[in-house]
Amino acid sequence: MRKLAVSASFLQKDHCAKILETAQRCGFTPDFYIETPLTPSQAADYEVIYGEPSRKLLRAATSLRWFCSCYAGVEAITDDSLFHDADVLLTNSAGAYGLTIAEHITMVTLMLLRQMPACMEDMRKRRWKNVPSMRSIYGSSITILGTGDIGTQFARRAKALGAASVYGVRRSQKPCDSAFDRVYTNDQLDEILPQTEILVMALPATAETVGILSRERIALLPKNAIVINVGRGTAVDQDALMEALNAERIAGAALDVMVPEPLPEDHPLWSTKNLLLTPHISGQTSLPETVERNVDMFCRDLENYASGQPLAHLVDRRRGY
Amino acid sequence: MRKLAVSASFLQKDHCAKILETAQRCGFTPDFYIETPLTPSQAADYEVIYGEPSRKLLRAATSLRWFCSCYAGVEAITDDSLFHDADVLLTNSAGAYGLTIAEHITMVTLMLLRQMPACMEDMRKRRWKNVPSMRSIYGSSITILGTGDIGTQFARRAKALGAASVYGVRRSQKPCDSAFDRVYTNDQLDEILPQTEILVMALPATAETVGILSRERIALLPKNAIVINVGRGTAVDQDALMEALNAERIAGAALDVMVPEPLPEDHPLWSTKNLLLTPHISGQTSLPETVERNVDMFCRDLENYASGQPLAHLVDRRRGY
Numbered sequence: 001m002r003k004l005a006v007s008a009s010f011l012q013k014d015h016c017a018k019i020l021e022t023a024q025r026c027g028f029t030p031d032f033y034i035e036t037p038l039t040p041s042q043a044a045d046y047e048v049i050y051g052e053p054s055r056k057l058l059r060a061a062t063s064l065r066w067f068c069s070c071y072a073g074v075e076a077i078t079d080d081s082l083f084h085d086a087d088v089l090l091t092n093s094a095g096a097y098g099l100t101i102a103e104h105i106t107m108v109t110l111m112l113l114r115q116m117p118a119c120m121e122d123m124r125k126r127r128w129k130n131v132p133s134m135r136s137i138y139g140s141s142i143t144i145l146g147t148g149d150i151g152t153q154f155a156r157r158a159k160a161l162g163a164a165s166v167y168g169v170r171r172s173q174k175p176c177d178s179a180f181d182r183v184y185t186n187d188q189l190d191e192i193l194p195q196t197e198i199l200v201m202a203l204p205a206t207a208e209t210v211g212i213l214s215r216e217r218i219a220l221l222p223k224n225a226i227v228i229n230v231g232r233g234t235a236v237d238q239d240a241l242m243e244a245l246n247a248e249r250i251a252g253a254a255l256d257v258m259v260p261e262p263l264p265e266d267h268p269l270w271s272t273k274n275l276l277l278t279p280h281i282s283g284q285t286s287l288p289e290t291v292e293r294n295v296d297m298f299c300r301d302l303e304n305y306a307s308g309q310p311l312a313h314l315v316d317r318r319r320g321y
Numbered sequence: 322m323r324k325l326a327v328s329a330s331f332l333q334k335d336h337c338a339k340i341l342e343t344a345q346r347c348g349f350t351p352d353f354y355i356e357t358p359l360t361p362s363q364a365a366d367y368e369v370i371y372g373e374p375s376r377k378l379l380r381a382a383t384s385l386r387w388f389c390s391c392y393a394g395v396e397a398i399t400d401d402s403l404f405h406d407a408d409v410l411l412t413n414s415a416g417a418y419g420l421t422i423a424e425h426i427t428m429v430t431l432m433l434l435r436q437m438p439a440c441m442e443d444m445r446k447r448r449w450k451n452v453p454s455m456r457s458i459y460g461s462s463i464t465i466l467g468t469g470d471i472g473t474q475f476a477r478r479a480k481a482l483g484a485a486s487v488y489g490v491r492r493s494q495k496p497c498d499s500a501f502d503r504v505y506t507n508d509q510l511d512e513i514l515p516q517t518e519i520l521v522m523a524l525p526a527t528a529e530t531v532g533i534l535s536r537e538r539i540a541l542l543p544k545n546a547i548v549i550n551v552g553r554g555t556a557v558d559q560d561a562l563m564e565a566l567n568a569e570r571i572a573g574a575a576l577d578v579m580v581p582e583p584l585p586e587d588h589p590l591w592s593t594k595n596l597l598l599t600p601h602i603s604g605q606t607s608l609p610e611t612v613e614r615n616v617d618m619f620c621r622d623l624e625n626y627a628s629g630q631p632l633a634h635l636v637d638r639r640r641g642y
Binding site for chain 1: 420421424425427428431432435437438440441443444445447449450451452453454455456457458459460477478481482483582583584586591598599600602605607608609610
């Protein structure tokens with residue numbers, strides 16, 4: 001029997017049962033590392049590993065033919081030096097997180113438009129006070145950087161909530177989900193930003209996306225714009241964003257990702273005006289739907305792998321996603 | 322010319338212009354009280370008043386034929402003693418607030434399911450900490466008490482966000498908006514509550530709705546239930562709700578309405594567990610869409626009134642809405 005290691009702390013009994021059943025059907029013997037994660041010294045035995053991305057683990061995995069990351073972002077594990085052989089397959093779990101992250105984006109968008117952080121601060125101090133003004137998703141102009149699962153799932157929700165326009169922006173022109181009213185390419189971004197009220201960033205970390213929301217582009221946003229980032233903190237010029245927020249040149253921002261993480265206690269982001277911070281939890285794995293999709297995607301790709309079919313969630317290591 | 326008073330602080334110039342144009346076309350001379358509200362001593366002159374509900378104003382309005390409340394809830398001004406003549410017409414602005422209140426419900430539902438109050442408290446203390454568990458609107462069982470504009474608008478959003486079931490509960494059986502999977506009557510409520518994960522209350526204050534979420538009914542809710550009230554605080558047995566929350570017999574609640582309002586600084590609601598309080602702002606009138614709909618509805622009814630047609634938003638004073 002071929003050897004498979006499953007190392008993901010968020011898996012419940014029924015998920016493991018499903019993986020066991022699929023693995024056995026595909027000729028694999030799975031070992032489960034749920035309470036204590038797979039260690040580098042154990043990793044050398046396995047042909048397939050499904051779990052949290054770890055550089056140490058990959059370096060030690062000298063029998064590895066396929067690593068499936070249970071996270072979506074894999075920028076930390078794409079360099080060739082980590083793999084004992086250039087042909088080792090890398091897949092990710094982008095596609096499992098769209099639902100929960102789209103709900104996060106919907107929530108923080110409404111919280112910013114409805115001035116919820118200020119209202120909650122008043123409530124905490126037991127001050128009964130109206131908020132000065134509110135805005136609506138209904139009728140708004142939304143631009144989404146990244147048209148993958150997360151961007152698409154949020155686009156659908158934004159349309160259902162009555163957004164006037166939902167534009168996608170992506171690397172290259174490609175037929176895109178009808179959830180978007182129109183899809184632009186990165187080089188057209190400067191034209192759209194001045195008309196964007198709600199800018200959502202759901203991008204993987206790649207050479208092209210690092211710093212994509214530059215100081216110059218932040219300056220193109222209108223005064224009533226809000227920025228929401230759920231991709232990677234490196235996509236934003238964080239200093240320029242803090243300055244724009246503190247000077248009220250834009251209306252607000254919600255960052256679930258930032259640089260660095262965890263954020264040190266003395267970091268100026270903590271005290272930036274109109275900024276709603278969350279500790280990288282938008283794609284939290286406690287949501288049953290997220291874990292189920294994650295496991296389903298792995299099991300389907302395990303069947304593909306065993307039968308010599310192409311893997312559905314293959315990462316292009318050079319492109320970075 | 323017949324006399325009309327318009328007394329609502331949230332009106333902007335363009336709203337007043339629209340009312341002026343409609344009024345003149347209908348044979349009315351409108352007086353606008355925007356900065357300073359109409360006083361009782363001025364009220365006696367007017368055949369029609371459009372503005373905030375006020376008992377003093379109504380008592381003094383001895384020429385009044387029609388009062389249009391710019392709010393939805395009119396329970397404070399339905400008693401006959403306020404009107405110089407039993408035939409004075411009363412309308413409300415239910416229908417203007419559905420959009421903004423549905424967005425509020427969507428927001429607080431996601432905030433409760435995603436443990437946002439606890440997360441924001443951690444962030445305020447600069448503690449980078451994962452939240453223990455999250456849930457989703459997707460796949461959830463939702464029951465909405467009240468199938469008017471607010472309930473219907475939220476039902477549509479809940480379906481679009483993937484709720485598994487969205488039930489409405491209303492006073493009497495009537496053909497209802499297709500936004501609901503099924504509509505029950507109040508006497509069937511006890512059967513549905515044990516299967517309800519998200520209970521939304523969007524009811525006017527009437528003899529039938531006061532205390533409708535009784536101690537006995539709170540006890541019927543499952544442990545993972547959350548309760549959201551945007552109607553009137555009197556609909557809930559507040560002491561029983563606080564006890565259920567503090568004992569974690571239900572998972573959470575979001576109250577935008579409560580008894581009394583404003584909430585005194587020493588009230589136990591402030592320190593109730595898993596309770597998200599907002600100061601009666603879900604139907605806030607700063608939202609442009611809300612004000613536009615409000616003004617549109619009044620103008621259309623002014624045309625109805627002038628041409629002797631029935632008013633679209635007439636309140637049954639005995640029923641209370």
